[in-house]
Amino acid sequence: MKNVTSFPMKFRLLFGISLVLFFAGIYFGVTRKSTVEEGLISSNFETVALSEDAQVRFVSQGSEYATSDSDLVKIYSQLYGKYHVKVYANHKFSMPTNLEIEALRMDVNALDQLYFKMNAEERKKIKRVSFPYAKLEVAGKEIYKKFEDLTQKERESLGC
Numbered sequence: 001m002k003n004v005t006s007f008p009m010k011f012r013l014l015f016g017i018s019l020v021l022f023f024a025g026i027y028f029g030v031t032r033k034s035t036v037e038e039g040l041i042s043s044n045f046e047t048v049a050l051s052e053d054a055q056v057r058f059v060s061q062g063s064e065y066a067t068s069d070s071d072l073v074k075i076y077s078q079l080y081g082k083y084h085v086k087v088y089a090n091h092k093f094s095m096p097t098n099l100e101i102e103a104l105r106m107d108v109n110a111l112d113q114l115y116f117k118m119n120a121e122e123r124k125k126i127k128r129v130s131f132p133y134a135k136l137e138v139a140g141k142e143i144y145k146k147f148e149d150l151t152q153k154e155r156e157s158l159g160c
């Protein structure tokens with residue numbers, strides 16, 4: 001009796017090459033998209049935030065005039081989405097470091113500055129950013145804790 005395989009060798013080879021090309025296309029497509037987005041944001045706006053008290057400003061490099069209303073809403077929405085991905089990405093099982101939380105706080109400051117540049121009608125289209133951590137001082141050391149994880153005593157010390 002003849003040994004019959006369900007897929008001949010050339011179909012297996014063709015299938016393997018197709019899978020490799022498929023995954024390569026996904027990898028290069030995602031890489032290209034992320035670099036294009038980074039280039040778009042970095043070419044249009046410059047964020048200056050070097051210390052805790054530094055003001056964060058957005059400067060249009062393309063023209064000397066302020067950006068139009070719809071541009072502010074679009075840019076705010078993109079940055080707001082990226083901020084939420086950073087904040088809520090896989091933090092159920094780990095606590096971010098203080099440096100990561102400080103970077104998030106600087107992002108919140110930048111988004112707030114952009115939010116306050118908008119008029120009332122534009123603000124109705126979007127949601128204002130919120131910072132999910134409280135800054136506490138424990139034994140002379142500053143720590144961050146999520147608001148939902150605060151104890152009653154910590155809430156009272158913050159005036160919540």
